[in-house]
Amino acid sequence: MAALIASSLVVPSGSAHAAPSGTEGGSAVTFALIGDTPYGDEQQAALPSLIGAVNADRDVRFVLHAGDVKSGSTTCDDARFATLATLFGTFDEPFVLTPGDNEWTDCHRTAAGGYLPTERLEAVRRVFYPVAGRTLGGHPMGVRTQARDPRHRDYRENVLFTRARVVFATVHAVGSENDLAPWSQLPGGDRPQERLAEFEARKAAALDWIDDAFAVAGRTNAPGVLLMMQAEPTDTPGFADIRARIVERARAYGKPVLLVHGDEHVYEVEPGYAGVPNLTRLETYGDTAAHWLRVTADPRTSAVFSWQPQTVTGS
Numbered sequence: 001m002a003a004l005i006a007s008s009l010v011v012p013s014g015s016a017h018a019a020p021s022g023t024e025g026g027s028a029v030t031f032a033l034i035g036d037t038p039y040g041d042e043q044q045a046a047l048p049s050l051i052g053a054v055n056a057d058r059d060v061r062f063v064l065h066a067g068d069v070k071s072g073s074t075t076c077d078d079a080r081f082a083t084l085a086t087l088f089g090t091f092d093e094p095f096v097l098t099p100g101d102n103e104w105t106d107c108h109r110t111a112a113g114g115y116l117p118t119e120r121l122e123a124v125r126r127v128f129y130p131v132a133g134r135t136l137g138g139h140p141m142g143v144r145t146q147a148r149d150p151r152h153r154d155y156r157e158n159v160l161f162t163r164a165r166v167v168f169a170t171v172h173a174v175g176s177e178n179d180l181a182p183w184s185q186l187p188g189g190d191r192p193q194e195r196l197a198e199f200e201a202r203k204a205a206a207l208d209w210i211d212d213a214f215a216v217a218g219r220t221n222a223p224g225v226l227l228m229m230q231a232e233p234t235d236t237p238g239f240a241d242i243r244a245r246i247v248e249r250a251r252a253y254g255k256p257v258l259l260v261h262g263d264e265h266v267y268e269v270e271p272g273y274a275g276v277p278n279l280t281r282l283e284t285y286g287d288t289a290a291h292w293l294r295v296t297a298d299p300r301t302s303a304v305f306s307w308q309p310q311t312v313t314g315s
Contacts, residue, residue: 035262036286067100
């Protein structure tokens with residue numbers, strides 16, 4: 001039954017089925033959406049072809065990556081991070097990344113190097129977010145970062161920007177139950193107090209950032225909101241509060257909201273997510289360097305968001 005439900009959500013292309021947002025003026029913007037890539041050496045070697053395909057699309061104005069820049073069974077060392085950051089820097093346009101669990105939460109695993117996850121999270125911030133408020137990519141762009149908030153100075157990875165009058169925001173929420181899963185393979189064993197403290201602080205930042213995104217959308221009369229995080233916010237302990245906040249804010253907002261994530265490696269579209277008519281869940285391709293989504297946000301349309309799957313030629 002689960003397989004049938006999942007397959008029913010997979011569609012070749014789509015749009016966010018949502019309440020009308022108005023057709024007032026404003027130009028559309030097109031961007032690339034990827035996630036959970038590259039997984040392993042083979043995909044890392046193939047990534048330049050995907051980057052080349054995105055760069056060749058003259059309409060693409062920026063790239064969103066929904067987290068997991070490596071597999072959970074590969075090492076979390078600085079050298080790998082640096083190599084990946086350099087690769088992502090070869091996208092011509094701004095590159096916007098939200099972290100995944102494989103970059104830090106799961107680095108306690110023996111195969112990943114047995115790292116302390118909070119130490120690896122600091123490395124992720126240092127390598128992939130070297131300048132707070134500025135993206136990677138060949139032509140970086142300035143973004144609003146939560147690190148400017150004295151309450152949440154650590155969270156430079158939570159960013160917000162507006163294009164085509166649509167509000168885009170990244171929210172740091174990851175797999176492995178959003179870091180509630182024990183660091184069981186850490187040398188010396190799990191550190192539950194440290195792990196739970198990390199979880200609570202990051203959850204508080206995430207909830208405030210979701211509020212900020214919708215506040216900006218309300219002040220600017222934005223036609224739509226896109227939220228991107230690595231993991232789907234299911235109704236489980238690690239995500240329940242974040243899910244409830246998204247549902248509450250999206251329902252009150254009333255206009256199209258697109259919730260973008262990765263983690264499960266299956267392209268899926270779920271309109272009316274969590275019972276909210278104007279909220280659509282979009283999971284991007286994962287565990288591949290051969291596919292990406294070409295997404296357009298057009299404030300002149302009622303749905304605002306639409307997308308088409310893309311395959312890298314020769315893959």
